[in-house]
Amino acid sequence: MGSKEKLNIPVLNEVLKPVASENKEFAVRFKNSMRSNVPLLDLVLRFILKQKGKKIRPLIVLLSSKIAGEINDRTYRGAVLVELLHTATLVHDDVVDEADKRRGFPSINKIWNNKVAVLVGDYLLSKGLLLSVTSKDFDFLETVSQTVKRMSEGELLQSKKTRKLDMDEETYFKVISDKTASLIETCCVVGGLSVTDNTQYIDALRSYGNSLGLAFQIIDDILDFEGNSKLFGKPIGGDIKEKKITLPLIYALQNVDKKESDSIRKMIKKGSNDKDVRFIIEFIERNNGIKMAQEKAEQLSERAKESIQVFPESESKVALESLVEFVVKREN
Amino acid sequence: MGSKEKLNIPVLNEVLKPVASENKEFAVRFKNSMRSNVPLLDLVLRFILKQKGKKIRPLIVLLSSKIAGEINDRTYRGAVLVELLHTATLVHDDVVDEADKRRGFPSINKIWNNKVAVLVGDYLLSKGLLLSVTSKDFDFLETVSQTVKRMSEGELLQSKKTRKLDMDEETYFKVISDKTASLIETCCVVGGLSVTDNTQYIDALRSYGNSLGLAFQIIDDILDFEGNSKLFGKPIGGDIKEKKITLPLIYALQNVDKKESDSIRKMIKKGSNDKDVRFIIEFIERNNGIKMAQEKAEQLSERAKESIQVFPESESKVALESLVEFVVKREN
Structure with missing residues (x-):
């Protein structure tokens, strides 16, 4: 969550x-x-x-x-x-x-x-x-009901995968698209629908919202492994303790052999203490998990900015571009 | 609930x-x-x-x-x-x-x-x-959103009154109208709207649903004081134990002086054991609480049946009348 x-x-x-x-x-x-x-x-x-x-x-x-x-x-x-x-x-x-x-x-x-x-x-x-x-x-209702449905589906899918610890990259993106990006997408679509019925514009805004939402969640998941999250009283590695497998860990696990990845999964499954969490974070860093996740977030943020290039230049366009920058560069 | x-x-x-x-x-x-x-x-x-x-x-x-x-x-x-x-x-x-x-x-x-x-x-x-x-x-959506709102409001109102033990007759009817009758009303309205835009018919159905729902809830609250509820594994006097003040108790409290009603409220407030519950049920019976609540439910069931007299005779009309009868006469 x-x-x-x-x-x-x-x-x-x-x-x-x-x-x-x-x-x-x-x-x-x-x-x-x-x-x-x-x-x-x-x-x-x-x-x-x-x-x-x-x-x-x-x-x-x-x-x-x-x-x-x-x-x-x-x-x-x-x-x-x-x-x-x-x-x-x-x-x-x-x-x-x-x-x-x-x-x-x-x-x-x-x-x-x-x-x-x-x-x-x-x-x-x-x-x-x-x-x-x-x-x-009624146009708002359609997108909003769909979003409420997707948000609960996303959470339930993550919940299931959390128990089984079998989260893969594809499922991770499905989860975060539903549980987080869907609402950001809806904000963009609702804003657009309120002023225009130009479908090219609406599609551009939907795509912007989706990419921004995905990037946001990836950064959020990266920050869970880093010190600054502490400002918010959230413990480092909280996701690991909750057995949530997020993108940095998924990438790191892809980069090692089955034996090593099985032993990491086992460690998470049994419930990790602080020492285990530190070990797993080092494992992720050593195997480029955080770096690869960061790159993915940056790709998505580029995609978000590209999406809105259909619009003429304006202060609002600059603001939406700055928001993307800010999301990927934030430290908490 | x-x-x-x-x-x-x-x-x-x-x-x-x-x-x-x-x-x-x-x-x-x-x-x-x-x-x-x-x-x-x-x-x-x-x-x-x-x-x-x-x-x-x-x-x-x-x-x-x-x-x-x-x-x-x-x-x-x-x-x-x-x-x-x-x-x-x-x-x-x-x-x-x-x-x-x-x-x-x-x-x-x-x-x-x-x-x-x-x-x-x-x-x-x-x-x-x-x-x-x-x-x-969209006509369904309007009635249904209103109902979801009323149901949560009704439950929250009851919850507040439960803490304060200051439920009176008027508030009781507001609570059960929102938490129980609103959905039955909606069933009737949605059914009607699906086949007709005759507002006299829709109003008649709404009124039927409201009266039926209220009668249903009153009977439900009466049954909480009676043995048959046990069939469903619900303990007798469960509402009293939860400090829920329902119609039979409200009527009984109206029929005694302040001193006696204060002592009953006090007993409920401190948390009632089985002996207290038996005492309170006897108090309710002695002061006509159950009888008066039963009469109220019967009045409402008559009102429900009258509401649908605008419709010509049909098997469905008889069925809706039977449903009312059944609700007030049921024993569990």
Whole structure:
């Protein structure tokens, strides 16, 4: 999971600049959508609002619409929709991960309980859908329902492979495409659809979102092996301890003989202590796992930038390009 | 919760009769919708299918459409939609209730874990929505999104009142209307919408569904105080132990002075053992709580039957009337 909850990279000024005022308008609308007449629900919603994620997804919606046309009411609804959906998945993730903390705050299931977390997640999801239904944004609904489906499928596929430890490169890409990239893709598509029906533009934005999302997740998985993740209280090698096999390890395992790869798998399977984790990270570095994964992320980031070359030059285009750069170069 | 998972009353032959063949067609379509290419997901879906609930909700969809017109493709999609949605809430309820069993089978969160249960629930929900989106059943989507929202609100409202023990009659009806009756209402509305745009018919069906749902939940709450519930492995007075204040207790508390009602609330608040539960049940019976709740359920069942008097006589009408009778007279 780590992934989804963390597309909260400090937003570069140049990424925000072309849509700074629109982003404020979004914030007001999102806040208004996080209200309820049910007191307990309202309390939880206020608690969530206080946490102030960086809200990168609605920002992607805004930029994806501005690159292709003029931001309008539908764009804002799309931005609110993706953020409601994202928030719903975060709240459900708390149950899933049995997380005690989220962005430095105690998690909802910790303060209240799993019941509240599951129900609030369901509520947020339905709230987003209702927003689209009542405004007749049926094109948004199609992409968003597909995304909710893909996100749960991706997580379940990873979960299965985690148990069996038989994750390969192809499956890894299927997992991260579904669990992480699908929502970024949806942000781009929803932003585009709100301003244009030019299919070349929509396809370009979808492709940008997919490549950006994949690159983001690969970097996230690399950072799990590196020290800086510690800033966020996430232990180094957390994925290995959870028996999650990610791209750097997949590449390293491809580069050694069966005997060596079997012994590494065995070590992970039995449950790794800190010493084992250090050993495995050294194994990955020695066998070029991190380097190869980094190269892959860079290829994808190039592909993302190429995707949007169909658009004329604009501040928004530069911003979307900077966002890609930032994602692959970030250190936490 | 107990409620929602248990609208699995043995279906009377006369209720099923007018739509027996259509019900078989529904079963085939539902089974087909419970498939996935993700192996773990497919495994869980097959496991769910094996449990064979009585599928009363799709039956209500079928009858509600046949009473108002001719069953068609949209009717079946509506029936599959409500059953997918219902199944999603059951799976999420398992997490919420930390249930170990469901219909005599181990629960999904018991065999797999909370993660799988939350994700499979999200998957089923999105699967249902996608079915409606891709078929452009936007009228279904509107009622269904509203229902998902109401169901989570109702549960959260009950949860809050459970902690504070300040449930009154008005709030009780708000809770059961949202958490239980809303889905039954939706079954009726979806069935109706699939065959007619006559608003008098749709309103009649909505009203029928609401009254039936309320009556159902009241009876469910009465049965919690009676022996027969034991058949389902639910302990007598389970709601009291969970500090849930339901209608029979609300009525009994209304019938005594403040001193006596405070002492009962205190007993519930501290956590009731079996002896306390017996004492409280006797208190409820002595103060007419069960009798008054039963009368309320009967009034609602009359109202349900009156609601559908706008329809000409038909086998389906008789079946919907029988269903009401059955709900208030059932003993488990």
